[in-house]
Amino acid sequence: MGRIELARKRINEAVAAADDHPELEQKMVAPMMAAFGDRGLVAPEERERLALKVLERSEKSGMPA
């Protein structure tokens, strides 16, 4: 597996693991990084979904904007 495929695999694993993490901040880091990250690795529709997930979690928790 090359570096691009490895990066994609690790992003997917980190995003999946974040959902089950007990700490709120950790639930947000991986999807935020993927949403904010290189556009070549994650499709815009997926980045949009992840960014919305981060914002929703932030709103629910009362985290400052």
Place this chain on the structure above:
Amino acid sequence: MTGNARTGLGLARAEVGRAAEAVELIRAGIAACDQTGTHLTDVYQYTVLAEAQAPNAAIDDALASAEKAVRINPQEVTDLSEAFRVRGELRLRKGLTELAESDFREAIVLSQKMSVKVPQLRASISLARLLRATGHRGEACAMLAEICGWFTEGFDTADLKDAMALLEELGA
């Protein structure tokens, strides 16, 4: 964190053609980061703001954002290459061909120093298009072939698809 998420959302929406909404989101992202004193991603944020502004024919606003991206934080080196490339594209649209070429070349040098291949590829595509338009097809072809030759995977990504299509047009 939410500031960066807003910017990420804005960039994604810019890429699917929702530019006006994208500009608002990215501005909100920058404001949120300012509010919390987060300045680690300033170059990136102003670069994507410039990209989102560009399709709306707000070329001067976009260029102002790109200028800010280039100057705001020289320490954010990993993102500077993209900032120069985007400023070059905007300068090209203003007819400032020599300045655009200088920006593309600077973007390539910066990306080579950091060994960041995708930004180098993007800057090389921009420079190759400019060189083709100014009658320097040979240089365009050689430069693009060299960076494309580095990649052994990722041929399904938009950047490599663009590069390969351009190489074909150049007759490689």
